[in-house]
Amino acid sequence: MNTQDQLAERFETERGHLRALAYRMLGSLSEAEDAVQEVWLRLSRVDVGDVENLPAWLRTVASRLCLDMLRSRGSRREDLIGQRIPDQAWETGGGHDPEHEALMVDSVGRALLVVLDTLAPAERVAFVLHDMFAVPFDRIAPIVERSPVTTKKIASRARHKVRGAPAAPAADLARQRHVVDAFLAAARGGDLDALLAVLAPDVVRRADPAALPPGAATVARGARTVAAGTAVFGRRSHFAETALVNGVVGVVVAPRGRLLLALTFAIEGEQITAYEVIADPVRLRRLDLSVLDNVRIVRA
The missing domain is CATH 1.10.1740.10 (RNA polymerase sigma factor, region 2, helix turn helix motif)
Known part of the structure:
Protein backbone atom coordinates (compact mmCIF):
# COMPACT_ATOMS: atom_id res chain seq x y z
CA MET A 1 0.00 0.00 0.00
CA GLY A 74 -26.39 34.92 2.83
CA SER A 75 -30.16 35.14 2.59
CA ARG A 76 -30.56 32.44 -0.05
CA ARG A 77 -31.72 29.77 2.40
CA GLU A 78 -34.03 32.17 4.22
CA ASP A 79 -35.69 32.86 0.87
CA LEU A 80 -36.65 29.16 0.74
CA ILE A 81 -38.70 29.35 3.95
CA GLY A 82 -42.29 28.48 3.18
CA GLN A 83 -41.56 27.73 -0.48
CA ARG A 84 -43.87 25.15 -2.03
CA ILE A 85 -42.28 21.91 -3.14
CA PRO A 86 -43.63 19.22 -5.51
CA ASP A 87 -45.96 16.61 -4.05
CA GLN A 88 -43.48 13.79 -4.62
CA ALA A 89 -40.96 15.58 -2.42
CA TRP A 90 -43.26 15.04 0.56
CA GLU A 91 -42.90 11.32 -0.01
CA THR A 92 -39.20 11.04 -0.89
CA GLY A 93 -37.63 13.94 0.95
CA GLY A 94 -36.46 15.28 -2.41
CA GLY A 95 -32.75 14.78 -1.79
CA HIS A 96 -30.20 13.12 -4.05
CA ASP A 97 -30.25 10.14 -1.65
CA PRO A 98 -33.65 10.30 0.10
CA GLU A 99 -33.06 7.37 2.47
CA HIS A 100 -29.66 8.60 3.59
CA GLU A 101 -30.89 12.17 3.93
CA ALA A 102 -33.87 11.01 6.00
CA LEU A 103 -31.49 9.22 8.36
CA MET A 104 -29.36 12.36 8.65
CA VAL A 105 -32.40 14.52 9.40
CA ASP A 106 -33.61 12.08 12.04
CA SER A 107 -30.16 11.93 13.64
CA VAL A 108 -30.25 15.68 14.25
CA GLY A 109 -33.97 16.45 14.59
CA ARG A 110 -36.11 18.58 12.28
CA ALA A 111 -36.79 21.23 14.89
CA LEU A 112 -33.09 21.65 15.67
CA LEU A 113 -32.22 21.95 11.97
CA VAL A 114 -34.87 24.65 11.59
CA VAL A 115 -33.58 26.56 14.62
CA LEU A 116 -29.94 26.21 13.54
CA ASP A 117 -30.90 27.95 10.31
CA THR A 118 -31.83 31.04 12.32
CA LEU A 119 -28.32 31.41 13.75
CA ALA A 120 -25.61 33.65 12.35
CA PRO A 121 -22.73 31.70 10.71
CA ALA A 122 -20.28 32.13 13.61
CA GLU A 123 -23.02 31.27 16.13
CA ARG A 124 -23.89 28.09 14.28
CA VAL A 125 -20.29 26.94 13.94
CA ALA A 126 -19.45 27.69 17.59
CA PHE A 127 -22.62 26.02 18.86
CA VAL A 128 -22.25 22.90 16.73
CA LEU A 129 -18.59 22.45 17.60
CA HIS A 130 -18.95 23.04 21.33
CA ASP A 131 -22.45 21.85 22.24
CA MET A 132 -22.73 18.98 19.75
CA PHE A 133 -19.12 17.84 19.31
CA ALA A 134 -17.64 18.90 22.67
CA VAL A 135 -14.79 20.89 21.09
CA PRO A 136 -13.12 23.28 23.60
CA PHE A 137 -13.50 27.01 23.02
CA ASP A 138 -9.76 27.57 22.64
CA ARG A 139 -9.84 25.32 19.56
CA ILE A 140 -12.99 26.92 18.15
CA ALA A 141 -11.71 30.49 18.55
CA PRO A 142 -9.22 30.41 15.63
CA ILE A 143 -11.90 28.96 13.35
CA VAL A 144 -14.38 31.79 13.96
CA GLU A 145 -11.51 34.32 14.27
CA ARG A 146 -12.44 35.46 17.77
CA SER A 147 -10.84 35.22 21.19
CA PRO A 148 -11.81 32.23 23.35
CA VAL A 149 -13.79 34.55 25.65
CA THR A 150 -15.72 36.05 22.75
CA THR A 151 -16.22 32.61 21.22
CA LYS A 152 -17.76 31.40 24.47
CA LYS A 153 -20.16 34.36 24.39
CA ILE A 154 -21.08 33.60 20.79
CA ALA A 155 -21.87 29.98 21.67
CA SER A 156 -23.84 31.08 24.73
CA ARG A 157 -25.92 33.43 22.58
CA ALA A 158 -26.59 30.63 20.12
CA ARG A 159 -27.51 28.25 22.94
CA HIS A 160 -30.05 30.73 24.27
CA LYS A 161 -31.67 30.96 20.82
CA VAL A 162 -31.74 27.18 20.42
CA ARG A 163 -33.29 26.57 23.84
CA GLY A 164 -35.57 29.60 23.73
CA ALA A 165 -37.58 31.12 26.54
CA PRO A 166 -40.67 29.07 27.45
CA ALA A 167 -43.75 31.19 28.03
CA ALA A 168 -45.34 28.63 30.37
CA PRO A 169 -44.28 26.56 33.41
CA ALA A 170 -42.69 23.17 32.78
CA ALA A 171 -45.82 21.31 33.89
CA ASP A 172 -47.96 23.24 31.39
CA LEU A 173 -45.47 22.59 28.60
CA ALA A 174 -45.50 18.87 29.40
CA ARG A 175 -49.30 18.81 29.21
CA GLN A 176 -49.28 20.76 25.94
CA ARG A 177 -46.74 18.39 24.48
CA HIS A 178 -48.77 15.36 25.46
CA VAL A 179 -51.77 16.77 23.59
CA VAL A 180 -49.79 17.84 20.53
CA ASP A 181 -47.99 14.48 20.38
CA ALA A 182 -51.38 12.74 20.43
CA PHE A 183 -52.56 15.01 17.59
CA LEU A 184 -49.48 14.22 15.51
CA ALA A 185 -49.75 10.47 16.13
CA ALA A 186 -53.39 10.49 15.06
CA ALA A 187 -52.61 12.58 11.95
CA ARG A 188 -49.75 10.27 10.95
CA GLY A 189 -51.91 7.20 11.38
CA GLY A 190 -55.00 8.67 9.75
CA ASP A 191 -56.89 7.74 12.93
CA LEU A 192 -60.15 9.70 12.84
CA ASP A 193 -61.34 8.50 16.26
CA ALA A 194 -58.05 9.51 17.89
CA LEU A 195 -58.29 12.94 16.26
CA LEU A 196 -61.83 13.40 17.53
CA ALA A 197 -60.63 12.50 21.02
CA VAL A 198 -57.96 15.21 21.05
CA LEU A 199 -60.03 17.93 19.32
CA ALA A 200 -62.61 19.93 21.29
CA PRO A 201 -66.14 19.65 19.83
CA ASP A 202 -66.12 23.32 18.75
CA VAL A 203 -62.47 23.38 17.60
CA VAL A 204 -61.50 25.94 14.95
CA ARG A 205 -58.70 25.42 12.44
CA ARG A 206 -57.31 28.37 10.50
CA ALA A 207 -54.74 28.04 7.72
CA ASP A 208 -52.83 30.26 5.36
CA PRO A 209 -53.98 29.64 1.77
CA ALA A 210 -50.52 28.36 0.82
CA ALA A 211 -50.97 25.47 3.26
CA LEU A 212 -54.15 24.23 1.57
CA PRO A 213 -55.21 22.75 -1.77
CA PRO A 214 -56.50 25.38 -4.23
CA GLY A 215 -59.99 26.53 -3.33
CA ALA A 216 -60.02 24.97 0.16
CA ALA A 217 -61.57 27.01 2.97
CA THR A 218 -59.05 28.74 5.21
CA VAL A 219 -61.29 28.31 8.27
CA ALA A 220 -62.87 25.04 9.43
CA ARG A 221 -65.11 24.63 12.49
CA GLY A 222 -66.23 21.63 14.50
CA ALA A 223 -64.34 18.49 15.44
CA ARG A 224 -65.57 16.29 12.59
CA THR A 225 -64.94 18.90 9.92
CA VAL A 226 -61.50 19.72 11.28
CA ALA A 227 -60.59 16.05 11.74
CA ALA A 228 -61.61 15.25 8.17
CA GLY A 229 -59.58 18.18 6.89
CA THR A 230 -56.56 17.04 8.86
CA ALA A 231 -56.21 14.23 6.33
CA VAL A 232 -54.68 16.87 4.06
CA PHE A 233 -52.02 17.41 6.72
CA GLY A 234 -51.56 13.67 7.17
CA ARG A 235 -48.72 13.06 4.73
CA ARG A 236 -46.97 16.23 5.86
CA SER A 237 -47.15 15.10 9.48
CA HIS A 238 -44.41 12.57 8.74
CA PHE A 239 -42.09 15.56 8.32
CA ALA A 240 -43.38 17.26 11.48
CA GLU A 241 -41.83 17.60 14.92
CA THR A 242 -42.81 19.35 18.10
CA ALA A 243 -40.98 22.57 18.94
CA LEU A 244 -41.40 25.69 21.00
CA VAL A 245 -43.27 28.19 18.81
CA ASN A 246 -43.45 31.62 20.40
CA GLY A 247 -42.68 30.03 23.75
CA VAL A 248 -45.37 27.31 23.76
CA VAL A 249 -45.60 23.83 22.27
CA GLY A 250 -46.26 23.84 18.55
CA VAL A 251 -45.15 21.96 15.46
CA VAL A 252 -42.69 22.62 12.66
CA VAL A 253 -43.02 20.80 9.34
CA ALA A 254 -39.61 20.59 7.72
CA PRO A 255 -38.80 18.13 4.95
CA ARG A 256 -35.00 17.97 4.62
CA GLY A 257 -34.86 20.20 7.71
CA ARG A 258 -36.23 23.16 5.75
CA LEU A 259 -39.14 24.99 7.38
CA LEU A 260 -42.29 24.91 5.26
CA LEU A 261 -45.11 25.07 7.79
CA ALA A 262 -45.64 25.77 11.48
CA LEU A 263 -48.65 24.90 13.61
CA THR A 264 -49.71 26.83 16.70
CA PHE A 265 -52.28 25.51 19.17
CA ALA A 266 -54.74 26.70 21.76
CA ILE A 267 -55.15 23.94 24.34
CA GLU A 268 -57.57 23.65 27.23
CA GLY A 269 -57.20 20.67 29.51
CA GLU A 270 -56.47 17.67 27.29
CA GLN A 271 -58.02 19.00 24.10
CA ILE A 272 -57.15 21.36 21.27
CA THR A 273 -59.66 24.20 21.02
CA ALA A 274 -58.01 25.86 18.02
CA TYR A 275 -54.98 25.55 15.82
CA GLU A 276 -53.46 27.49 12.98
CA VAL A 277 -51.35 26.35 10.06
CA ILE A 278 -48.82 29.03 9.09
CA ALA A 279 -47.31 28.84 5.63
CA ASP A 280 -46.76 32.45 4.65
CA PRO A 281 -42.97 33.03 4.47
CA VAL A 282 -43.17 36.46 6.13
CA ARG A 283 -45.15 35.05 9.06
CA LEU A 284 -42.83 32.05 9.36
CA ARG A 285 -39.78 34.31 9.65
CA ARG A 286 -41.42 36.25 12.46
CA LEU A 287 -41.94 33.16 14.62
CA ASP A 288 -39.73 32.61 17.65
CA LEU A 289 -38.67 28.97 17.25
CA SER A 290 -36.64 26.81 19.63
CA VAL A 291 -36.24 23.15 20.51
CA LEU A 292 -37.99 21.18 23.22
CA ASP A 293 -35.40 18.43 23.72
CA ASN A 294 -31.79 18.52 24.81
CA VAL A 295 -29.26 18.74 21.99
CA ARG A 296 -27.48 15.44 21.38
CA ILE A 297 -23.67 15.44 21.63
CA VAL A 298 -21.98 13.54 18.79
CA ARG A 299 -19.08 11.43 19.98
CA ALA A 300 -15.99 11.12 17.84
Whole structure:
Protein backbone atom coordinates (compact mmCIF):
# COMPACT_ATOMS: atom_id res chain seq x y z
CA MET A 1 0.00 0.00 0.00
CA ASN A 2 1.51 3.35 -1.05
CA THR A 3 1.45 6.57 0.97
CA GLN A 4 -1.56 7.99 -0.89
CA ASP A 5 -3.57 4.81 -0.29
CA GLN A 6 -2.70 4.93 3.40
CA LEU A 7 -3.79 8.56 3.55
CA ALA A 8 -7.07 7.73 1.82
CA GLU A 9 -7.66 4.91 4.28
CA ARG A 10 -7.07 7.21 7.25
CA PHE A 11 -9.39 9.78 5.75
CA GLU A 12 -12.16 7.22 5.23
CA THR A 13 -12.12 6.42 8.95
CA GLU A 14 -12.96 10.08 9.59
CA ARG A 15 -15.42 10.63 6.72
CA GLY A 16 -18.58 9.78 8.66
CA HIS A 17 -17.63 12.09 11.52
CA LEU A 18 -16.82 14.92 9.11
CA ARG A 19 -20.11 14.41 7.26
CA ALA A 20 -22.03 14.56 10.54
CA LEU A 21 -20.23 17.75 11.49
CA ALA A 22 -20.77 19.42 8.11
CA TYR A 23 -24.42 18.39 7.96
CA ARG A 24 -25.18 20.01 11.30
CA MET A 25 -23.41 23.17 10.21
CA LEU A 26 -24.97 23.38 6.76
CA GLY A 27 -28.30 21.54 7.06
CA SER A 28 -27.88 20.13 3.55
CA LEU A 29 -26.57 16.67 2.76
CA SER A 30 -25.33 17.64 -0.71
CA GLU A 31 -23.47 20.67 0.67
CA ALA A 32 -22.05 18.56 3.49
CA GLU A 33 -20.75 16.00 1.00
CA ASP A 34 -19.19 18.81 -1.06
CA ALA A 35 -17.46 20.16 2.04
CA VAL A 36 -16.10 16.73 3.00
CA GLN A 37 -14.82 16.17 -0.52
CA GLU A 38 -13.04 19.53 -0.41
CA VAL A 39 -11.43 18.53 2.89
CA TRP A 40 -10.03 15.45 1.16
CA LEU A 41 -8.68 17.53 -1.72
CA ARG A 42 -6.92 19.86 0.70
CA LEU A 43 -5.54 16.94 2.69
CA SER A 44 -4.10 15.39 -0.46
CA ARG A 45 -2.13 18.59 -1.09
CA VAL A 46 -0.43 18.89 2.32
CA ASP A 47 2.50 17.11 3.91
CA VAL A 48 0.75 14.87 6.44
CA GLY A 49 4.02 14.59 8.32
CA ASP A 50 3.47 18.16 9.46
CA VAL A 51 0.00 17.35 10.82
CA GLU A 52 0.28 16.51 14.52
CA ASN A 53 -3.35 15.50 15.08
CA LEU A 54 -5.06 14.41 11.86
CA PRO A 55 -8.68 14.18 13.17
CA ALA A 56 -8.42 17.65 14.72
CA TRP A 57 -6.86 19.03 11.52
CA LEU A 58 -9.65 17.57 9.39
CA ARG A 59 -12.33 18.92 11.73
CA THR A 60 -10.77 22.39 11.65
CA VAL A 61 -10.57 22.46 7.86
CA ALA A 62 -14.15 21.20 7.55
CA SER A 63 -15.39 23.80 10.03
CA ARG A 64 -13.67 26.65 8.21
CA LEU A 65 -15.09 25.48 4.89
CA CYS A 66 -18.59 25.31 6.38
CA LEU A 67 -18.22 28.75 7.91
CA ASP A 68 -17.23 30.17 4.51
CA MET A 69 -20.20 28.41 2.87
CA LEU A 70 -22.59 29.77 5.49
CA ARG A 71 -21.27 33.29 5.03
CA SER A 72 -21.55 33.12 1.24
CA ARG A 73 -25.03 31.64 1.46
CA GLY A 74 -26.39 34.92 2.83
CA SER A 75 -30.16 35.14 2.59
CA ARG A 76 -30.56 32.44 -0.05
CA ARG A 77 -31.72 29.77 2.40
CA GLU A 78 -34.03 32.17 4.22
CA ASP A 79 -35.69 32.86 0.87
CA LEU A 80 -36.65 29.16 0.74
CA ILE A 81 -38.70 29.35 3.95
CA GLY A 82 -42.29 28.48 3.18
CA GLN A 83 -41.56 27.73 -0.48
CA ARG A 84 -43.87 25.15 -2.03
CA ILE A 85 -42.28 21.91 -3.14
CA PRO A 86 -43.63 19.22 -5.51
CA ASP A 87 -45.96 16.61 -4.05
CA GLN A 88 -43.48 13.79 -4.62
CA ALA A 89 -40.96 15.58 -2.42
CA TRP A 90 -43.26 15.04 0.56
CA GLU A 91 -42.90 11.32 -0.01
CA THR A 92 -39.20 11.04 -0.89
CA GLY A 93 -37.63 13.94 0.95
CA GLY A 94 -36.46 15.28 -2.41
CA GLY A 95 -32.75 14.78 -1.79
CA HIS A 96 -30.20 13.12 -4.05
CA ASP A 97 -30.25 10.14 -1.65
CA PRO A 98 -33.65 10.30 0.10
CA GLU A 99 -33.06 7.37 2.47
CA HIS A 100 -29.66 8.60 3.59
CA GLU A 101 -30.89 12.17 3.93
CA ALA A 102 -33.87 11.01 6.00
CA LEU A 103 -31.49 9.22 8.36
CA MET A 104 -29.36 12.36 8.65
CA VAL A 105 -32.40 14.52 9.40
CA ASP A 106 -33.61 12.08 12.04
CA SER A 107 -30.16 11.93 13.64
CA VAL A 108 -30.25 15.68 14.25
CA GLY A 109 -33.97 16.45 14.59
CA ARG A 110 -36.11 18.58 12.28
CA ALA A 111 -36.79 21.23 14.89
CA LEU A 112 -33.09 21.65 15.67
CA LEU A 113 -32.22 21.95 11.97
CA VAL A 114 -34.87 24.65 11.59
CA VAL A 115 -33.58 26.56 14.62
CA LEU A 116 -29.94 26.21 13.54
CA ASP A 117 -30.90 27.95 10.31
CA THR A 118 -31.83 31.04 12.32
CA LEU A 119 -28.32 31.41 13.75
CA ALA A 120 -25.61 33.65 12.35
CA PRO A 121 -22.73 31.70 10.71
CA ALA A 122 -20.28 32.13 13.61
CA GLU A 123 -23.02 31.27 16.13
CA ARG A 124 -23.89 28.09 14.28
CA VAL A 125 -20.29 26.94 13.94
CA ALA A 126 -19.45 27.69 17.59
CA PHE A 127 -22.62 26.02 18.86
CA VAL A 128 -22.25 22.90 16.73
CA LEU A 129 -18.59 22.45 17.60
CA HIS A 130 -18.95 23.04 21.33
CA ASP A 131 -22.45 21.85 22.24
CA MET A 132 -22.73 18.98 19.75
CA PHE A 133 -19.12 17.84 19.31
CA ALA A 134 -17.64 18.90 22.67
CA VAL A 135 -14.79 20.89 21.09
CA PRO A 136 -13.12 23.28 23.60
CA PHE A 137 -13.50 27.01 23.02
CA ASP A 138 -9.76 27.57 22.64
CA ARG A 139 -9.84 25.32 19.56
CA ILE A 140 -12.99 26.92 18.15
CA ALA A 141 -11.71 30.49 18.55
CA PRO A 142 -9.22 30.41 15.63
CA ILE A 143 -11.90 28.96 13.35
CA VAL A 144 -14.38 31.79 13.96
CA GLU A 145 -11.51 34.32 14.27
CA ARG A 146 -12.44 35.46 17.77
CA SER A 147 -10.84 35.22 21.19
CA PRO A 148 -11.81 32.23 23.35
CA VAL A 149 -13.79 34.55 25.65
CA THR A 150 -15.72 36.05 22.75
CA THR A 151 -16.22 32.61 21.22
CA LYS A 152 -17.76 31.40 24.47
CA LYS A 153 -20.16 34.36 24.39
CA ILE A 154 -21.08 33.60 20.79
CA ALA A 155 -21.87 29.98 21.67
CA SER A 156 -23.84 31.08 24.73
CA ARG A 157 -25.92 33.43 22.58
CA ALA A 158 -26.59 30.63 20.12
CA ARG A 159 -27.51 28.25 22.94
CA HIS A 160 -30.05 30.73 24.27
CA LYS A 161 -31.67 30.96 20.82
CA VAL A 162 -31.74 27.18 20.42
CA ARG A 163 -33.29 26.57 23.84
CA GLY A 164 -35.57 29.60 23.73
CA ALA A 165 -37.58 31.12 26.54
CA PRO A 166 -40.67 29.07 27.45
CA ALA A 167 -43.75 31.19 28.03
CA ALA A 168 -45.34 28.63 30.37
CA PRO A 169 -44.28 26.56 33.41
CA ALA A 170 -42.69 23.17 32.78
CA ALA A 171 -45.82 21.31 33.89
CA ASP A 172 -47.96 23.24 31.39
CA LEU A 173 -45.47 22.59 28.60
CA ALA A 174 -45.50 18.87 29.40
CA ARG A 175 -49.30 18.81 29.21
CA GLN A 176 -49.28 20.76 25.94
CA ARG A 177 -46.74 18.39 24.48
CA HIS A 178 -48.77 15.36 25.46
CA VAL A 179 -51.77 16.77 23.59
CA VAL A 180 -49.79 17.84 20.53
CA ASP A 181 -47.99 14.48 20.38
CA ALA A 182 -51.38 12.74 20.43
CA PHE A 183 -52.56 15.01 17.59
CA LEU A 184 -49.48 14.22 15.51
CA ALA A 185 -49.75 10.47 16.13
CA ALA A 186 -53.39 10.49 15.06
CA ALA A 187 -52.61 12.58 11.95
CA ARG A 188 -49.75 10.27 10.95
CA GLY A 189 -51.91 7.20 11.38
CA GLY A 190 -55.00 8.67 9.75
CA ASP A 191 -56.89 7.74 12.93
CA LEU A 192 -60.15 9.70 12.84
CA ASP A 193 -61.34 8.50 16.26
CA ALA A 194 -58.05 9.51 17.89
CA LEU A 195 -58.29 12.94 16.26
CA LEU A 196 -61.83 13.40 17.53
CA ALA A 197 -60.63 12.50 21.02
CA VAL A 198 -57.96 15.21 21.05
CA LEU A 199 -60.03 17.93 19.32
CA ALA A 200 -62.61 19.93 21.29
CA PRO A 201 -66.14 19.65 19.83
CA ASP A 202 -66.12 23.32 18.75
CA VAL A 203 -62.47 23.38 17.60
CA VAL A 204 -61.50 25.94 14.95
CA ARG A 205 -58.70 25.42 12.44
CA ARG A 206 -57.31 28.37 10.50
CA ALA A 207 -54.74 28.04 7.72
CA ASP A 208 -52.83 30.26 5.36
CA PRO A 209 -53.98 29.64 1.77
CA ALA A 210 -50.52 28.36 0.82
CA ALA A 211 -50.97 25.47 3.26
CA LEU A 212 -54.15 24.23 1.57
CA PRO A 213 -55.21 22.75 -1.77
CA PRO A 214 -56.50 25.38 -4.23
CA GLY A 215 -59.99 26.53 -3.33
CA ALA A 216 -60.02 24.97 0.16
CA ALA A 217 -61.57 27.01 2.97
CA THR A 218 -59.05 28.74 5.21
CA VAL A 219 -61.29 28.31 8.27
CA ALA A 220 -62.87 25.04 9.43
CA ARG A 221 -65.11 24.63 12.49
CA GLY A 222 -66.23 21.63 14.50
CA ALA A 223 -64.34 18.49 15.44
CA ARG A 224 -65.57 16.29 12.59
CA THR A 225 -64.94 18.90 9.92
CA VAL A 226 -61.50 19.72 11.28
CA ALA A 227 -60.59 16.05 11.74
CA ALA A 228 -61.61 15.25 8.17
CA GLY A 229 -59.58 18.18 6.89
CA THR A 230 -56.56 17.04 8.86
CA ALA A 231 -56.21 14.23 6.33
CA VAL A 232 -54.68 16.87 4.06
CA PHE A 233 -52.02 17.41 6.72
CA GLY A 234 -51.56 13.67 7.17
CA ARG A 235 -48.72 13.06 4.73
CA ARG A 236 -46.97 16.23 5.86
CA SER A 237 -47.15 15.10 9.48
CA HIS A 238 -44.41 12.57 8.74
CA PHE A 239 -42.09 15.56 8.32
CA ALA A 240 -43.38 17.26 11.48
CA GLU A 241 -41.83 17.60 14.92
CA THR A 242 -42.81 19.35 18.10
CA ALA A 243 -40.98 22.57 18.94
CA LEU A 244 -41.40 25.69 21.00
CA VAL A 245 -43.27 28.19 18.81
CA ASN A 246 -43.45 31.62 20.40
CA GLY A 247 -42.68 30.03 23.75
CA VAL A 248 -45.37 27.31 23.76
CA VAL A 249 -45.60 23.83 22.27
CA GLY A 250 -46.26 23.84 18.55
CA VAL A 251 -45.15 21.96 15.46
CA VAL A 252 -42.69 22.62 12.66
CA VAL A 253 -43.02 20.80 9.34
CA ALA A 254 -39.61 20.59 7.72
CA PRO A 255 -38.80 18.13 4.95
CA ARG A 256 -35.00 17.97 4.62
CA GLY A 257 -34.86 20.20 7.71
CA ARG A 258 -36.23 23.16 5.75
CA LEU A 259 -39.14 24.99 7.38
CA LEU A 260 -42.29 24.91 5.26
CA LEU A 261 -45.11 25.07 7.79
CA ALA A 262 -45.64 25.77 11.48
CA LEU A 263 -48.65 24.90 13.61
CA THR A 264 -49.71 26.83 16.70
CA PHE A 265 -52.28 25.51 19.17
CA ALA A 266 -54.74 26.70 21.76
CA ILE A 267 -55.15 23.94 24.34
CA GLU A 268 -57.57 23.65 27.23
CA GLY A 269 -57.20 20.67 29.51
CA GLU A 270 -56.47 17.67 27.29
CA GLN A 271 -58.02 19.00 24.10
CA ILE A 272 -57.15 21.36 21.27
CA THR A 273 -59.66 24.20 21.02
CA ALA A 274 -58.01 25.86 18.02
CA TYR A 275 -54.98 25.55 15.82
CA GLU A 276 -53.46 27.49 12.98
CA VAL A 277 -51.35 26.35 10.06
CA ILE A 278 -48.82 29.03 9.09
CA ALA A 279 -47.31 28.84 5.63
CA ASP A 280 -46.76 32.45 4.65
CA PRO A 281 -42.97 33.03 4.47
CA VAL A 282 -43.17 36.46 6.13
CA ARG A 283 -45.15 35.05 9.06
CA LEU A 284 -42.83 32.05 9.36
CA ARG A 285 -39.78 34.31 9.65
CA ARG A 286 -41.42 36.25 12.46
CA LEU A 287 -41.94 33.16 14.62
CA ASP A 288 -39.73 32.61 17.65
CA LEU A 289 -38.67 28.97 17.25
CA SER A 290 -36.64 26.81 19.63
CA VAL A 291 -36.24 23.15 20.51
CA LEU A 292 -37.99 21.18 23.22
CA ASP A 293 -35.40 18.43 23.72
CA ASN A 294 -31.79 18.52 24.81
CA VAL A 295 -29.26 18.74 21.99
CA ARG A 296 -27.48 15.44 21.38
CA ILE A 297 -23.67 15.44 21.63
CA VAL A 298 -21.98 13.54 18.79
CA ARG A 299 -19.08 11.43 19.98
CA ALA A 300 -15.99 11.12 17.84
